[in-house]
Amino acid sequence: MAHERQKSIARNSLLIRSLPDHHVDILLGQAVWRSYERGETLFLQEEKAQAIHVVIDGWVKLFRMTPTGAEAVVSVFTRGESFGEAVALKNMPYPVSAEAVTTCEVMHIPSSVFLSLMRRDPEICISILASTFGHLHSLVAQLEQLKAQTGAQRVAEFLLNLSDCSDGPCEVTLPYDKMLIAGRLGMKPESLSRAFARLKDAGVTVKRNHAEISDIAQLRDYAESDPAESWSKG
Amino acid sequence: MAHERQKSIARNSLLIRSLPDHHVDILLGQAVWRSYERGETLFLQEEKAQAIHVVIDGWVKLFRMTPTGAEAVVSVFTRGESFGEAVALKNMPYPVSAEAVTTCEVMHIPSSVFLSLMRRDPEICISILASTFGHLHSLVAQLEQLKAQTGAQRVAEFLLNLSDCSDGPCEVTLPYDKMLIAGRLGMKPESLSRAFARLKDAGVTVKRNHAEISDIAQLRDYAESDPAESWSKG
């Protein structure tokens, strides 16, 4: 059963916030609300999708198991973010598995509910397309990063995304453990450690799950500089 | 103006093929048909999207320019494939640029046409979501490949995707030049050369734009084997 706090987070999610109130009430009313413990599975790759998922609290990761058993993290979602839209509405098998990274609360909207609302009001499609586009865009950005940046630069961007200020010094808290951050950024934990070490030159100090950035602008320069130039003199 | 051959390719595209005939006729009737020369730009990153694009013939690449000027190829489309669906319907700026890789023909469907049809028949949303899901899926697959496979393995998968037979020997023609293949697979042309050289051990011979595979199954084994094991013994 949903408390008001949970419903309000759901209302503000990218997926739902632009819908008219009477539709939102129907969606929230028919949704399934669940808690997951750290490590619990939400669904597995190849499973048939039957719901759209909205994270209310905590963190959830999407990942793929490669044929050789290695795990590739595709994305990590938190409060207000949703996933599975396109898959659920087509009743297709998930291309990824989902697992709770921390204790978390998730709202599941059965795709049938969404589908019947869509028939009544096509505007809802646009909401879904908007979130789906968001995912598309973030995957494209990840691809660009993997192809064009070094590990340390990807870590720099990761920190920049966490920080809310736009210049000067800043502090950020790492939202989940470093093993997962490494996975999300396409590297091994050892490499992440070394990337953090390198970022010391760019004014970043990391202690526990806390990072201090001495100058946001400097870090941004580092993240976007050409890997070829200016490193030798490190 | 569209010939019948062009219209028939459009009808068979993933985006359009599941729509009812009377809608398809409207879409094809209002589409803009254009030819592009090799190197010509279809649209630029950050430009506002106003149409959905369907490739009728030739090859089109989507790519991003990084802040440092490097180019990251996101995908390469050919006959029957469409792109820009989610972006166009939200009137958002393209996250990528598009360029003709060969001389090609492209059909542009103004998003207004799609939107008005959607209001009449919500089923159309599902078609759009289906193509969008396809793109999402292929990006996820690319991410997994980049994170979990070596260059030579990615080349092997690329060849496997081109081949239509499922075992035994096989010949494939490289669909566009090696510089672009390298970009698509996230490597430099030099590395692609070396990757092809390595694949000789896996039974692949490349001459010009023609590749001979002595045994599809063997190549598949190579593509999915664990990078860590079995390589030292070259």
Added chain:
DNA sequence: CGGGCGACATGACTATGGTCAAGTGGACAT
């Protein structure tokens, strides 16, 4: 026919990042 250009191949060198192995240090339970 010869010159030049661009795609592609190859060699030498370097750097990024994966692997393995040995630590450190915090959290938690007994």
Added chain:
DNA sequence: ATGTCCACTTGACCATAGTCATGTCGCCCG
């Protein structure tokens, strides 16, 4: 307190792939 577990760090080593330089081949153009 003390031991154990696990995340994390660090060092040594090596494979992969980027960079730079050079060389070859095919092609277009005069």
